[in-house]
Amino acid sequence: MLEVHDLHVAYGEAGALWGVSLELRERELLCVVGPNGAGKTTLINALAGVLPARSGRIVLDGKPLTELPPHRWCEAGVALVPEGRRLFGSMSVRENLEIGGLRPWDPASRARRRESMAAVLALFPVLEEKLEQAAGELSGGQQQMLAIGRALMARPRLLLLDEPSLGLSPLITTGMFDAIRRVNADGTAVLLVEQNVATALRVAxxxxxxxxxxxxxxxxxxxxxxxxxxxxxxxxV
Ligand SMILES: Nc1ncnc2c1ncn2[C@@H]1O[C@H](COP(=O)(O)OP(=O)(O)O)[C@@H](O)[C@H]1O
Ligand SMILES: [Mg+2]
Structure with a gap:
């Protein structure tokens, strides 16, 4: 469903990706692992359209995303959970989720937002108790759940996750990966990048x-x- 052909990305003169090609199949849970500085964040940001490709092609369901302006990628079905979560810390959990559910291109978006919210709260029940609390007051694990929930509110076909385990305890990480696995089992393709190789390989x-x-x-x-x-x-080992 996603094809990446010979992708090159650079920061000014400094190259960060050198001809990356990969394929993600329908309903797959794919992970890209590598050490710190390998280019994982660069790759996932390029796949989300937030970082431009120097050259190469990114094709989703036959549609060349690299020919679309960045704001159209979300409409094409791609949602990103960025490194460090990037929540709106002083806004409530509910507001963060509502922002994720803004789909201006979709006339039914308002009606579907309630449905999407119910699905996210079923996946992460702890968020329901915290709906009116500021996002910045949540624990690290809850913030990661909220970041994933916010991305899911856009009803993506492809969910991109940048190091969902970063800064979380092993126990919380296990729960997080269980949730990611459930999202995938419900039909959303998932591509995640991780430095935590052992954990990522257990679910991919x-x-x-x-x-x-x-x-x-x-x-x-x-x-x-x-x-x-x-x-x-x-x-x-
Ligand atoms: N904003 C940036 N400006 C310049 N170089 C960057 C920037 N972000 C990342 N890099 C460089 O690109 C390479 C890949 O970084 P990154 O994609 O963040 O790796 P990872 O996520 O695997 O740790 C590194 O050499 C890093 O120093
Ligand atoms: Mg990174």
Whole structure:
């Protein structure tokens, strides 16, 4: 459903992605793992349209996103949960969710917002008790739930997540990945980037390894775990 062909992204003169190609299949939960500085955030921001590609193509369901202006990517069905969550901290949980549900291109958007909100609160029941509280007062795990919920309010076909486990305890991370798995099982394709390789490989259907802006390996989690060089570099075994 998503095809990335020979993607190059740079910050001024400094290249960050060098010819990345990957494919995400219908209903897949795909992860891209790699060390700090590998280019994971650059990749996911480019896939969300918030960072321009220097060259290459990003195609969603046959539609070349790279030919659309950035604000049309959301309409095409892509939603991003950015690194560091980027919530509106002084606004309430409800307001953060409502902002995510603004779909100006969709005439039925108002009616569907209530339905989307109910689905998000069913996924993350703890948010329901906090609806009128400021987002900035939530715990780290709750903020991550809210960031995911806000992205889901746009009813994406493809959900992009940048390091959802960052700063969370192992227990909270496990719960977060369970929720991501449920979103995926309900029909939303998911692409997540993670430095937390062991956790990401536990939930992903397939994975790519990104190193210094290039894809270094790809396969199922089982394939990748059997490769000595990957186990040594990422799993410490
Ligand atoms: N805003 C920026 N300006 C210049 N260089 C950047 C910027 N953001 C990231 N980089 C560089 O791009 C490379 C990839 O960074 P990033 O995509 O953030 O990696 P990761 O998310 O895997 O840690 C790094 O060398 C980083 O220093
Ligand atoms: Mg990053």
């Amino acid at each position: 259907h397939r994975a790519y390894v990104l190193e210094e802006g290039r894809i270094a390996a790809t396969g199922t989690p089982d394939d990748l775990m059997q490769r000595d060089e990957i186990r040594r570099a990422y799993l410490g």
